[in-house]
Amino acid sequence: xxxxxxxxxxAFRENDDFFKIEQxxxxxxxxxxxxxxxxxxxxxxxxxxxxxxxMRNEQELASILQSLGQRLEHQEEAHAEILKGNxxxxxxxxxxxxxxxxxxxxxxxxxxxxxxxxxxxGPRNSFTEDLSINLGLMRKELVTKDLIVxxxxxxxxxxxxxxxxxxxxxxxxxxxxxxTEHLRNKKKSNLETMQDLMKLLGISTWTLIPxxxxxxxxxxxxxxxxxxxxxxIIDRIPFALVLPSQLSDMFFSxxxxxxxxxxxxxxxxLRVIGIFVAVLAPGLYIALVSVNPEVLRIELALSxxxxxxxxxxxxxxxxxxxxxxxxxxxxxxVRLPKSIGPTIxxxxxxxxxxxxxxxxxxxxxxxxxxxxxxxxxSTVIGFQNSxxxxxxxxxxxxxxxxxxxxxxxxxxxIICSYLSNIRTFDIPYIPLKGExxxxx
Amino acid sequence: MAKNLxxxxxxxxxxxxxxxFMYPRNIIESTESSHWIPIFVAVASHFILLILYLKGLxxxxxxxxxxxxxxxxxxxxxxFLLPLFFYFFIVLVVSVRAYSEIIIIIFxxxxxxxxxxxxxxLISAYLASLGIRSIFRAxxxxxxxxxxxxxxxxxxxxxxxxxxxxxxxxxxKFQFLTHPSYFKSFLAVGGGYLFIGFVQPAxxxxxxxxxxxxxxxxxxxxxxxxxxxxxxxxxTASTMMFPFAVATDAVNINWLAFDRITxxxxxxxITFLMLFLTMAIFTTAKILNHYxxxxxxxxxxVTTVILTFIFCIFIPNWSELEEIFRWSSLWNLxxxxxxxxxxxxxxxxxxKKGEKSFD
Numbered sequence: 143x144x145x146x147x148x149x150x151x152x153a154f155r156e157n158d159d160f161f162k163i164e165q166x167x168x169x170x171x172x173x174x175x176x177x178x179x180x181x182x183x184x185x186x187x188x189x190x191x192x193x194x195x196x197m198r199n200e201q202e203l204a205s206i207l208q209s210l211g212q213r214l215e216h217q218e219e220a221h222a223e224i225l226k227g228n229x230x231x232x233x234x235x236x237x238x239x240x241x242x243x244x245x246x247x248x249x250x251x252x253x254x255x256x257x258x259x260x261x262x263x264g265p266r267n268s269f270t271e272d273l274s275i276n277l278g279l280m281r282k283e284l285v286t287k288d289l290i291v292x293x294x295x296x297x298x299x300x301x302x303x304x305x306x307x308x309x310x311x312x313x314x315x316x317x318x319x320x321x322t323e324h325l326r327n328k329k330k331s332n333l334e335t336m337q338d339l340m341k342l343l344g345i346s347t348w349t350l351i352p353x354x355x356x357x358x359x360x361x362x363x364x365x366x367x368x369x370x371x372x373x374x375i376i377d378r379i380p381f382a383l384v385l386p387s388q389l390s391d392m393f394f395s396x397x398x399x400x401x402x403x404x405x406x407x408x409x410x411x412l413r414v415i416g417i418f419v420a421v422l423a424p425g426l427y428i429a430l431v432s433v434n435p436e437v438l439r440i441e442l443a444l445s446x447x448x449x450x451x452x453x454x455x456x457x458x459x460x461x462x463x464x465x466x467x468x469x470x471x472x473x474x475x476v477r478l479p480k481s482i483g484p485t486i487x488x489x490x491x492x493x494x495x496x497x498x499x500x501x502x503x504x505x506x507x508x509x510x511x512x513x514x515x516x517x518x519x520s521t522v523i524g525f526q527n528s529x530x531x532x533x534x535x536x537x538x539x540x541x542x543x544x545x546x547x548x549x550x551x552x553x554x555x556i557i558c559s560y561l562s563n564i565r566t567f568d569i570p571y572i573p574l575k576g577e578x579x580x581x582x
Numbered sequence: 583m584a585k586n587l588x589x590x591x592x593x594x595x596x597x598x599x600x601x602x603f604m605y606p607r608n609i610i611e612s613t614e615s616s617h618w619i620p621i622f623v624a625v626a627s628h629f630i631l632l633i634l635y636l637k638g639l640x641x642x643x644x645x646x647x648x649x650x651x652x653x654x655x656x657x658x659x660x661x662f663l664l665p666l667f668f669y670f671f672i673v674l675v676v677s678v679r680a681y682s683e684i685i686i687i688i689f690x691x692x693x694x695x696x697x698x699x700x701x702x703x704l705i706s707a708y709l710a711s712l713g714i715r716s717i718f719r720a721x722x723x724x725x726x727x728x729x730x731x732x733x734x735x736x737x738x739x740x741x742x743x744x745x746x747x748x749x750x751x752x753x754x755k756f757q758f759l760t761h762p763s764y765f766k767s768f769l770a771v772g773g774g775y776l777f778i779g780f781v782q783p784a785x786x787x788x789x790x791x792x793x794x795x796x797x798x799x800x801x802x803x804x805x806x807x808x809x810x811x812x813x814x815x816x817x818t819a820s821t822m823m824f825p826f827a828v829a830t831d832a833v834n835i836n837w838l839a840f841d842r843i844t845x846x847x848x849x850x851x852i853t854f855l856m857l858f859l860t861m862a863i864f865t866t867a868k869i870l871n872h873y874x875x876x877x878x879x880x881x882x883x884v885t886t887v888i889l890t891f892i893f894c895i896f897i898p899n900w901s902e903l904e905e906i907f908r909w910s911s912l913w914n915l916x917x918x919x920x921x922x923x924x925x926x927x928x929x930x931x932x933x934k935k936g937e938k939s940f941d
Binding site: 433434436437438439440442544545546547548550551552554555556558559561562563570572574 | 588685689690693697698701705708709712713716719720722723724727838839840841842845846849850852853856
């Protein structure tokens with residue numbers, strides 16, 4: 143009888159959190175296996191004992207145990223169950239294992255308010271790392287039988303559970319089918335990051351615009367579902383991935399609709415202006431200072447020239463230097479522990495605000511322009527989008543330094559062309575109303 | 583047929599890109615008074631050509647000009663598709679060279695010419711390489727972004743207008759019809775409509791929408807000539823190289839931080855011109871690809887761009903360019919007039935054949 147569980151023992155023997163406990167329930171010998179780190183053994187065993195007391199017959203015991211969990215025929219299944227945190231048990235005479243749902247240790251945080259997407263009005267729940275909690279949140283948010291949840295186990299060495307959510311009548315059949323096909327075909331590849339998922343779905347990772355919209359808010363995800371998009375929830379990833387992302391995701395949030403209509407309009411307009419300022423301001427500064435000063439009113443041009451007096455290098459270098467410092471500050475404030483974070487803000491403020499101007503390294507105006515850029519950059523919804531915007535402004539900076547205002551327009555031309563070409567599963571990034579009737 | 587706004591919008595933008603630079607000068611050069619008569623003749627012929635062309639195309643639903651001429655036989659393909667190719671190529675060379683010169687004259691006096699030419703060509707080629715659907719989508723974005731500022735400047739450019747310059751309204755002199763400058767002005771009149779033949783089968787459109795777009799373009803032919811005329815008068819305007827640009831330059835808006843709003847206006851129209859270049863590159867490369875199908879479409883775009891750039895480099899100065907322009911305008915006229923007529927002829931022929939076989 144030893145052989146049945148010997149292999150199991152061998153597989154996990156090196157782990158100190160693995161246990162094998164033999165227990166006599168009345169006259170019957172039961173052997174339990176599991177991982178201390180994932181389950182609360184003592185309370186689990188108490189629950190089992192309550193059920194199996196006064197059980198004389200071994201046959202009866204086995205069937206009762208099976209009703210608590212499930213019967214496992216293969217060794218590999220037993221391994222997987224142990225790694226999931228379940229209790230695996232075998233009796234002395236039977237040739238199979240039974241896995242029993244154990245009481246898990248609390249390893250997940252509770253549902254909390256979102257950390258990265260602050261909302262003023264609207265539901266405050268946010269996703270956590272646990273897949274089932276996230277699914278529950280979605281089900282609570284979207285109470286309809288049309289919400290379909292498809293699960294996939296993906297990965298070779300360690301399996302990861304991915305769920306695909308969509309609303310039956312809203313999502314396009316073609317989209318759902320092609321996604322499902324991709325996920326079925328590549329069951330063996332690893333799935334740890336966004337990039338892995340993109341590769342799984344056959345989307346190139348070399349794009350400047352996020353193909354997924356990432357959100358921490360079940361409310362946003364459910365609203366996206368009702369608009370015919372699909373949502374991925376991956377185990378251990380505390381946000382939902384909405385596919386496909388669209389341009390409007392940058393400045394339209396569902397929570398805006400909790401304000402009055404004029405306010406919604408104003409907020410959205412502000413974000414659109416914000417994007418334009420964030421992308422264009424540094425380039426416009428270079429163009430107006432170094433290439434086309436005659437465009438400005440003469441008084442304005444003179445005062446700008448005055449503020450640059452004594453700055454030893456060309457406008458391009460000046461802007462690039464300060465942009466570099468700014469980007470470093472942003473990166474540093476993400477990296478630093480919360481207690482040291484304010485220091486960086488203070489030091490950055492001193493360097494940028496006064497010292498650099500006093501030392502005649504950069505002009506006053508540039509500080510204003512860059513501050514405006516950074517503030518405007520943060521009005522964009524979603525950190526992913528804000529990184530894209532951060533990148534786009536460099537196209538304008540370089541083109542403006544060569545071609546002036548023409549460069550700015552050339553940059554707009556390039557970016558519009560780029561955006562109009564982006565498609566995810568043949569759904570365009572910028573949906574245009576007049577486009578219906580395309581023959582594909 | 584499905585409602586599709588992209589094609590009419592692109593049609594509108596292409597013409598806006600062509601109208602505001604050379605067209606006013608050519609018209610002002612070609613006649614001394616009553617400019618509306620030559621413009622009217624031009625607009626009328628624009629409509630006639632467009633209607634004939636659309637009619638011709640409607641006989642071949644879902645087919646591009648390339649496939650229509652190829653099916654018609656080798657002779658037609660040689661007589662009409664090849665001239666079309668050379669037309670697009672020459673227009674490409676001339677407009678890249680001319681507009682780079684204009685850009686340098688108006689706002690980039692220190693930048694070398696090849697640098698601007700390279701920018702125009704590369705950006706347009708990039709968009710062309712993304713394919714026809716992307717071109718049309720992008721056109722809609724440009725329309726959203728830039729049309730407001732164009733309208734803004736146009737409204738404000740009425741500031742310095744003196745309505746007496748409208749007179750005399752009628753003149754009996756029709757010698758503009760033989761003036762070489764008038765032929766040159768036909769680039770703006772007929773330059774845009776040929777592209778419609780290359781849109782199918784990728785996109786569909788309604789003829790009514792295209793005609794509506796042409797109707798929207800028509801006032802701009804008049805505005806672009808009459809704003810400089812009404813601002814400066816014929817005598818002064820005829821001495822200027824780019825009368826419209828100078829006229830908008832004279833506009834002064836007190837409450838704006840910018841002194842030269844022209845720059846924004848001209849750049850908006852240059853963006854539309856880049857769309858024109860994009861379409862020109864796209865069609866040239868498409869025809870090239872048709873004749874040499876072994877090379878990939880992207881490579882035929884690269885070839886087109888490199889050839890254009892080399893030809894542009896070899897045009898030494900503006901007067902030389904004018905010479906080429908004058909020489910090519912006759913070629914353009916040939917293409918403008920024969921293509922729609924032939925298309926109509928082929929259409930009627932296939933229709934007859936179809937009826938006969940049906941009988």
